[in-house]
Amino acid sequence: MSTQLEQETEIEEEPTESRESVAERLSEKRREQIQEDLDTAEKTIQLKVFRYDPEIEGKMEPRFDSFTVPFHKGMTVLDALIYARDRYDSSLTFRHSCRQAVCGSDALFVNGQQRLGCKTQLGDLEHPIRIEPLPHQDVVKDLVVDMQHFYDQMEAVEPYFDPDELPEGELEEQRQTPENREKVKLSTRCIWCGACMSSCNIAAGDNEYLGPAAINKAYRFAMDEREGTDRKKERLRIVEQEHGVWRCQTQFSCTEVCPKDIPLTEHIQALKRESIKNNLKFW
């Protein structure tokens, strides 16, 4: 894991003789830099960031660190975290990659709600801003949570396109009707950030529950007409099991927090109706 590498490099550098003086000079220079940044900024914002590191003595107890960061219009929570890491504490750990709400790496618990760090404007939040790792997932370090369970649930619904028949020509397109595309359009937006699963009360209490993201993924394929009826039935069998769609109690928490505005509850409800239709045949 990259964060561990970072930590190890720091430890390796420790024994060098001039280390202390360099660190002191650096920190003084850094202090000046920060002060300059804060003085020139239109205003400053205080972050309260959850910290935890099981591998470093003295950091094993979870705590909150405060960072004052300069605020500029248009700044996001991720920008503020990056500033805090680059200027204050290089060991501050969080996932991020694309910075444009596509990769789904930086879902965080900001001011009591699951949000994408890169999509959340600092200006829209109440201060001080409290940043925590996603709830209901084990914390690996600082803001990094263990996503394995989430990925396992996603895999459980077989999230890959499995069409009934392939087009004859090798380069021919796998055509879909515009209406059918429209039906699954919103469900394809999922970026696997895990915000929905983290917000779901049922998923918190039932570790086997597939969760909103996985069910949404199942919806995306079950509703795709290019997959045959047999495949659809198989997909429905996965979601209609005990810990599938029927666990959802329509609290709408997932729909509220989804950074891609996917109507998750709607999709879960649609699959509930499909499951009933699949099992009750009077026509």
Next chain:
Amino acid sequence: MAQSYDRGAVESFGRWREFQAGMWAWILHKLTGWILVGYLFTHIAVLSTAVGVDPGAAATEVDTYTQTLQGLEGLLIVRFLEIGLLTVAVFHILNGIRLLFVDLGLGLDVQDASFYASLILTALITLSSLPTFLGGAL
């Protein structure tokens, strides 16, 4: 991964200030449901006093059932409990209808508005019932 930290249920009821409409609807629906189940048992207990009543005694209102009811109705607290019961039942019915629509996939984008509407309607029905329930008691 050496170790990881389990923060427990941070999304527990300690965060109730941050709950959104859908969550409140769920909590209130559960709560009112349990209250109605509880009421059902007390209701059966009171009704059971009507078993095996002598018709003659009932006609002159000296039977256990009539006296139990009259005794209960004479208590002001019971009048208020009845208002509470009505509130609970009305909310449960209205939110139940809302949930039926949710199950049918209708109006999911206005689920918060429909929750607020069921709250307001419950309040209006409760208020309009006050004269009936408190009539003669105050």
